[in-house]
Amino acid sequence: MVASGTYGWGEEAESLIDLDSLGAFVTKTVTLNPRQGNPSPRIWETPSGLLNSIGLQNNGLNEFLKNSLPLFKKYRVPLVVSIAGETIDEFLDLAMTLESQSRVDALEINVSCPNVKEGMLFGTSPKLTGELVRKLRKACSKTMIVKLTPNTGEIKEVARAAEEEGADCLALVNTFLGMAIDPRTRRSRLATTFGGLSGPAIKPLALRLVYEVSKAVKTPVIGMGGIISGEDALEFIIAGAYAIAVGSASFRRPDAPIKVLEELESILDELGIESLEEIRGTFKDG
Numbered sequence: 001m002v003a004s005g006t007y008g009w010g011e012e013a014e015s016l017i018d019l020d021s022l023g024a025f026v027t028k029t030v031t032l033n034p035r036q037g038n039p040s041p042r043i044w045e046t047p048s049g050l051l052n053s054i055g056l057q058n059n060g061l062n063e064f065l066k067n068s069l070p071l072f073k074k075y076r077v078p079l080v081v082s083i084a085g086e087t088i089d090e091f092l093d094l095a096m097t098l099e100s101q102s103r104v105d106a107l108e109i110n111v112s113c114p115n116v117k118e119g120m121l122f123g124t125s126p127k128l129t130g131e132l133v134r135k136l137r138k139a140c141s142k143t144m145i146v147k148l149t150p151n152t153g154e155i156k157e158v159a160r161a162a163e164e165e166g167a168d169c170l171a172l173v174n175t176f177l178g179m180a181i182d183p184r185t186r187r188s189r190l191a192t193t194f195g196g197l198s199g200p201a202i203k204p205l206a207l208r209l210v211y212e213v214s215k216a217v218k219t220p221v222i223g224m225g226g227i228i229s230g231e232d233a234l235e236f237i238i239a240g241a242y243a244i245a246v247g248s249a250s251f252r253r254p255d256a257p258i259k260v261l262e263e264l265e266s267i268l269d270e271l272g273i274e275s276l277e278e279i280r281g282t283f284k285d286g
């Protein structure tokens, strides 16, 4: 899959790769009303990583329905729409509107954006996540993926709360809160104080969390964080992930999701493994 926010809305992507060759297309997070996002600069490259503070810039739900969704009618790729609300009611409005859209296969509930004030509020609290998922589950029959933040000491508790209230899948991780300082001005390299770190720098951290959450719940986990190769992807599968997503790698190589898939197929061939079932969650501890 592609990771939310790193592959646009489909229009940019269709000139880069065959969208139907993806396991799923995940849109950038859509909010009820348009958002301008944070001021620039909002990207800072670090060794092996990317610090961003985009702040959920998007044109809002209506614009998405009018201009982005129709594009997917000519593709078969499963479509996951990522949504975020400032309140439970906003999440419900988004989910209920998307419920009636037959082209939308699943919703990804973004309770984990570190770049907006209210973004991580839900995802750092097992209680709030549970309440949100319970209400969404009642209102919506689509496959529901809950995207978790690594910026909490309680990720397993949040995962369990989402599972108990009816999440179909969990996706992890969103970006790690970080910062970069320009020593000459002593100010942040970004227009905001903090940003979210992604890319290869976070892979070992993300892998550890995917491993721990996969052990703690029965709900399938979608693993992501720094995946740039087929071997990286396989590490996440061995740690327990059912699927994986490629994010920042696409900024360096727009066809990165396809490259990862091809490399994954070739390493599975090399190991004589015919199905991911054979290797998923088979990490040998000790």
Ligand SMILES: Cc1cc2nc3c(=O)[nH]c(=O)nc-3n(C[C@H](O)[C@H](O)[C@H](O)COP(=O)(O)O)c2cc1C
Pocket (backbone or CB within 6 Å): 003, 004, 005, 006, 028, 029, 050, 052, 054, 056, 082, 110, 113, 147, 173, 174, 175, 197, 198, 199, 200, 202, 224, 225, 226, 227, 245, 246, 247, 248, 249
């Ligand atoms: C520029 C940028 C924008 C992102 N926007 C979103 C977003 O809108 N919604 C979301 O859930 N995650 C967003 N993410 C997080 C990614 O989906 C992913 O969880 C994270 O980057 C880790 O994967 P990676 O290391 O492969 O990039 C964004 C990441 C980047 C780098």
